[in-house]
């Protein structure tokens with residue numbers, strides 16, 4: 608596992624060693640000791656999630672508030688997605704900035720998203736399986752979000768808006784400037 612810094616402090620790309628041979632490929636998706644060593648902290652993941660989505664599905668931008676805030680380690684085990692995170696940490700020099708990165712089954716890149724970030728992704732391939740760990744349990748009452756086409760963030764989701772498939776819940780999320788963090 609190697610850690611690559613991003614433009615957003617504490618948000619890292621993780622690349623794993625791939626063991627390719629005539630049979631195919633093996634890699635350690637997660638190793639607690641190695642992960643904590645490269646992150647420089649004891650991150651205790653308590654929940655594994657997985658979602659399957661068709662092309663154009665956009666899930667997010669979501670976060671959990673207060674004590675229910677979640678750090679996540681996200682990856683794509685099938686297909687291709689554009690993953691987007693937004694720094695919502697008021698004290699951060701990159702508050703309100705976002706990072707977009709393609710995660711896919713080929714590059715097997717993972718993204719560590721610390722607490723205090725909103726997260727979402729859009730599926731670029733025919734379908735995608737999105738798998739991730741979180742260090743805090745799901746808590747519906749503490750869910751927050753930012754609308755995908757927030758005018759200040761101006762995120763390029765890489766697909767035309769009329770091709771996006773978005774849940775009713777996500778279509779009515781607030782803008783960044785009015786969202787309660």
Ligand SMILES: Cc1cn([C@H]2C[C@H](O)[C@@H](COP(=O)(O)OP(=O)(O)O[C@H]3O[C@H](C)C(=O)[C@H](O)[C@H]3O)O2)c(=O)[nH]c1=O
Pocket residue numbers: 656658666667669670726727728744745774
């Ligand atoms: C997240 C979650 C959801 N659920 C239930 C609640 C709903 O009945 C159903 C679908 O939930 P939702 O539409 O919120 O799923 P996503 O839109 O994929 O939400 C996720 O999307 C973005 C990308 C994220 O980073 C978050 O982890 C998460 O908010 O699963 C659970 O039971 N446990 C959970 O941890």
